[in-house]
Amino acid sequence: MSLIVIGASGHGKVIAEIAEYNGFSDIRFYDDKFPNLRNIGKWQVEGTVAEYLANQELHSLTVVAIGNNGVRERIQSKLPLVCDPLIHPRAIISPSVAIGKGSVVMAGAVVNADCKIGDGVIINTGAIVDHDCVIENFAHISPQVALAGAVKVGCSSWVGIGACVKQSIVIGQCAIVGAGGVVVKNVADSTTVVGNPATLLVK
Numbered sequence: 309m310s311l312i313v314i315g316a317s318g319h320g321k322v323i324a325e326i327a328e329y330n331g332f333s334d335i336r337f338y339d340d341k342f343p344n345l346r347n348i349g350k351w352q353v354e355g356t357v358a359e360y361l362a363n364q365e366l367h368s369l370t371v372v373a374i375g376n377n378g379v380r381e382r383i384q385s386k387l388p389l390v391c392d393p394l395i396h397p398r399a400i401i402s403p404s405v406a407i408g409k410g411s412v413v414m415a416g417a418v419v420n421a422d423c424k425i426g427d428g429v430i431i432n433t434g435a436i437v438d439h440d441c442v443i444e445n446f447a448h449i450s451p452q453v454a455l456a457g458a459v460k461v462g463c464s465s466w467v468g469i470g471a472c473v474k475q476s477i478v479i480g481q482c483a484i485v486g487a488g489g490v491v492v493k494n495v496a497d498s499t500t501v502v503g504n505p506a507t508l509l510v511k
């Protein structure tokens with residue numbers, strides 16, 4: 309099976325390895341660092357993203373391996389053949405969980421009963437998404453995050469590495485929870501919160 313990975317980065321390598329566990333044997337990358345970058349790990353970089361988008365009918369299933377939520381969304385929205393979710397074999401996903409196209413779940417992540425995971429979502433290494441959480445499209449749940457039950461994370465929001473979120477909290481759209489944040493109150497759209505307890509980051 310063939311897979312195109314857009315984004316030749318560390319994140320892309322992690323996703324390519326998960327794709328191999330899922331039976332993809334022909335994996336090729338596209339990245340704007342081409343032609344200076346022609347290989348990533350054992351895989352080939354074949355062109356820029358623009359080149360791929362111009363010729364994508366020639367290609368196969370695609371996953372966007374770009375950590376920036378907005379960029380990931382912009383590229384995925386232009387793709388006719390987005391891959392089904394790529395889930396590491398050592399992630400634990402309840403059978404009652406729905407996960408959208410182009411989403412990835414890394415090693416050691418746990419997603420418990422009745423969660424809803426949108427399109428283009430990243431559930432990163434060792435993250436815990438407990439029962440009844442809703443993770444909307446293009447959000448990123450970073451490594452070692454712990455979301456208690458029934459947390460909602462809005463579209464394109466980023467929960468930083470090691471953050472904890474109390475049950476039933478609503479994190480709005482395009483919001484950021486800084487690394488290690490402890491979220492005990494709802495987070496408004498397009499705001500950044502940090503610390504324990506997490507409060508608005510004012511610069």
Ligand SMILES: CC(=O)SCCNC(=O)CCNC(=O)[C@H](O)C(C)(C)COP(=O)(O)OP(=O)(O)OC[C@H]1O[C@@H](n2cnc3c(N)ncnc32)[C@H](O)[C@@H]1OP(=O)(O)O
Nearest residue numbers: 432450451467468469484485486487488489500502503509
């Ligand atoms: C596999 C992977 O690698 S996945 C990626 C995982 N990475 C992450 O999760 C990183 C998450 N990002 C963060 O935590 C970032 O620091 C952000 C987004 C919260 C803020 O980033 P920036 O806007 O660039 O803020 P900046 O670094 O300029 O810091 C501004 C201030 O906030 C403080 N600050 C930044 N992040 C945090 C944090 N997580 N907790 C507490 N304070 C913080 C800084 O110390 C600084 O304070 P000062 O003005 O008193 O010096």
